[in-house]
Amino acid sequence: MIIRDAVGSDxxxxxxxxxxxxxxxTSIWNDGAVSLQNRExxxxxxxxxxxxxxVATGEGGTVDGYAAFGPFRPHDGYRFTVENSVYVRxxxxxxxxxxxxxxxxxxxxxxxGFRVMVAAIESGNTPSIALHRRCGFVQTGHMPQVGLKFGRWLDLVLMQRALA
Ligand SMILES: CC(C)(COP(=O)(O)OP(=O)(O)OC[C@H]1O[C@@H](n2cnc3c(N)ncnc32)[C@H](O)[C@@H]1OP(=O)(O)O)[C@@H](O)C(=O)NCCC(=O)NCCS
Incomplete structure (x- = not known):
């Protein structure tokens, strides 16, 4: 497996x-697909x-997964905190x-130079919760029924990891 920065062809x-x-x-709380332009x-x-x-690439250069982080919230005081996303095909x-x-x-x-990474995970997403725990995240929040998908109310689990 090779982990590298994504390029346009990925x-x-x-x-x-x-x-x-x-x-x-239920890992992404959107109902529809997005376009190539959206991801670009x-x-x-x-x-x-x-x-x-x-991106993580495997045999023959196939993209097996990707991960990223971005601002947790837009306000100045959160500038040392990021929120991650990780998806494997x-x-x-x-x-x-x-x-x-x-x-x-x-x-x-x-x-x-960031201090904290936050993960916001649907409470039933056992693989993601296990992955984040394995990577040193601890659960710091549980928000009941803040999402709706597939006709079900969803709970959000917040996990975080100190980086400093
Ligand atoms: C969640 C996801 C990213 C995990 O990636 P993965 O490559 O399958 O996970 P890994 O093989 O690296 O496993 C990492 C750890 O999580 C644990 N884990 C992975 N899948 C698991 C499962 N189905 N049940 C329990 N634990 C699991 C593993 O045991 C492993 O711990 P270990 O090193 O002690 O064995 C992947 O399942 C995925 O893309 N799911 C769909 C999208 C998604 O939910 N993304 C996260 C949004 S918050």
Whole structure:
């Protein structure tokens, strides 16, 4: 597995992973798919802010997953806190890809001078909660029924990890 910064030609693979998660899981609380332009704008926006978008590639250079972080909240006082996202394609899960991405992402955040990384996870997402716990995150919040998807109210678990 190789972990590296995403380049423009990775965006279609990132789009596929994102849309699969959006359409089939409760990990993204959107109801529909997004366009290639949407993900290109998102990637460009992260680059403009000097924030990382990482991909993990496997056999033959296939993109198996990606991870990124961005501002937790827009107000000045939160500028040392970031919120992460991590997605592994169906078929590549449970093989250490998420862990590999998170280890590099955390190091990038530390080197960037950030102090805390936050993860906001649907409470039933056992793999993501396990991954984040494995990466040193602790649960610091549980917000009942703040989301609605697939006709169900969803709870949000907040986890965080100190970076300093
Ligand atoms: C959550 C996700 C990113 C985890 O990535 P992954 O590559 O499958 O996870 P890894 O193989 O690196 O596993 C990391 C740790 O989590 C644990 N874990 C992974 N899947 C698990 C599962 N289904 N049940 C319990 N624990 C699990 C592993 O045991 C591992 O710990 P270990 O090192 O002690 O064995 C991946 O399942 C995914 O993309 N899911 C859909 C999208 C999503 O939910 N993203 C997160 C949004 S908050």
């Amino acid at each position: 965006i279609p693979a990132i789009l596929d992973i994102y849309n699969d998660a959006a359409l089939n899981t 704008r998102w990637w460009q926006d992260r680059r403009d802010q000097d924030l990382p978008v990482l 169906d078929g590549a899960r449970g093989q250490g890809v998420g862990r590999g991405l998170m280890d590099v992402l955390i190091e990038r955040a530390r080197l960037g």
